[in-house]
Amino acid sequence: MPQRAEIRARADALRARFEAAGAVRVETSVLQPAEVLLDLYGEDIRARAYVTSDALRGEQMLRPDFTVPVVQMHMEHGAEPARYTYTGEVFRRQEDDAARPNEYTQVGFEIFARQAPADADAEVFALIRDALSPLDLRAATGDIGILKAAVQGLETTEPRKRALARHIWRPRRFRALLERYSGRAPVPPSRAALLADGDPLARAAPLIGLRSKAEVAARIAALREDAAATPISAVQVDLIDAILDVRETLPYALERLRDIAVDMPAITEAVFCLQDRIEALDKRGVDVGALEFEGSYGRTQMEYYDGFVFGFYAGTRPDLPPVATGGRYDALTRVLGQGREIPAVGGVIRPGLLLRLEDLA
Numbered sequence: 001m002p003q004r005a006e007i008r009a010r011a012d013a014l015r016a017r018f019e020a021a022g023a024v025r026v027e028t029s030v031l032q033p034a035e036v037l038l039d040l041y042g043e044d045i046r047a048r049a050y051v052t053s054d055a056l057r058g059e060q061m062l063r064p065d066f067t068v069p070v071v072q073m074h075m076e077h078g079a080e081p082a083r084y085t086y087t088g089e090v091f092r093r094q095e096d097d098a099a100r101p102n103e104y105t106q107v108g109f110e111i112f113a114r115q116a117p118a119d120a121d122a123e124v125f126a127l128i129r130d131a132l133s134p135l136d137l138r139a140a141t142g143d144i145g146i147l148k149a150a151v152q153g154l155e156t157t158e159p160r161k162r163a164l165a166r167h168i169w170r171p172r173r174f175r176a177l178l179e180r181y182s183g184r185a186p187v188p189p190s191r192a193a194l195l196a197d198g199d200p201l202a203r204a205a206p207l208i209g210l211r212s213k214a215e216v217a218a219r220i221a222a223l224r225e226d227a228a229a230t231p232i233s234a235v236q237v238d239l240i241d242a243i244l245d246v247r248e249t250l251p252y253a254l255e256r257l258r259d260i261a262v263d264m265p266a267i268t269e270a271v272f273c274l275q276d277r278i279e280a281l282d283k284r285g286v287d288v289g290a291l292e293f294e295g296s297y298g299r300t301q302m303e304y305y306d307g308f309v310f311g312f313y314a315g316t317r318p319d320l321p322p323v324a325t326g327g328r329y330d331a332l333t334r335v336l337g338q339g340r341e342i343p344a345v346g347g348v349i350r351p352g353l354l355l356r357l358e359d360l361a
């Protein structure tokens, strides 16, 4: 196992590479306000963050990543366009695998720019790829923007679209909802009984929970409305599946997605973005003909991603976490921007893992 000093030295060297690409060094506090920020990461990180309380500042967490605090800092007082780099420890509780560290160093690079998003995607990817060579890592890419557009384009009610969009990051729940909304899976018996009862509140037990009677009634009304909705058609479910099943090198994936877009025009714009990104990657010397694209890639990562997503993996050690990951998070800047927003993309490298793999090589 590499020593801390060694990891720090490598982190500094990687950060210097990002500085050479025009990034400004930034620092963020280790303790971050959990109440405001934790939701932005999604359920996986929510379950894994170390949260503690402070009498004056409320709930605090050990930073689970840098992107959210860096976005917050940029939206408060950053000039445009901007590029940042940082290094330091992040903290994530491990529950299943004791071999995985709960504290590790990241070195990151983030670009905030209104112009040429495809080129910014390609620049981040190429910079990280170069920093990882000569290790022979497998790169995976995907595009959450295509999935989001596909869900948005479904012919169904807004609440159903919202529920599916929220569960893009929980593949099993997403699947179950899709089955239910398309009528392929039956309504659960308890739900059916509730809906069959003309006035379930009249016979309900005394209210002892946190919800008021009005809230419970509103929820029942929403469930009734949902039960009356027209099922999502089998054709549309098949199209979603076709997107999730894409697993090809980039040019073939693009071709496949273009075909799907003929029947699902809602993804057309997102597919054009992919095409622009492929061209930008090619211009930066990335061998796009060999680069994999997976329709469902990124669904177990940070929930703030809404476009390009990527990761680099040790092909011979699938048990190890990715050595680098990143993606585009335009909407996150809106959430933290108090009325302002700016397209943004970035990624991180784990220098500790990089050193470990170099030792093994």
Ligand SMILES: N[C@@H](Cc1c[nH]c[nH+]1)C(=O)O
Pocket (backbone or CB within 6 Å): 064, 065, 066, 067, 068, 108, 109, 110, 302, 325, 326, 327, 328, 345, 346, 347, 348
């Ligand atoms: N912050 C992300 C990586 C990232 C940086 N920028 C964009 N994505 C992580 O820790 O996984």
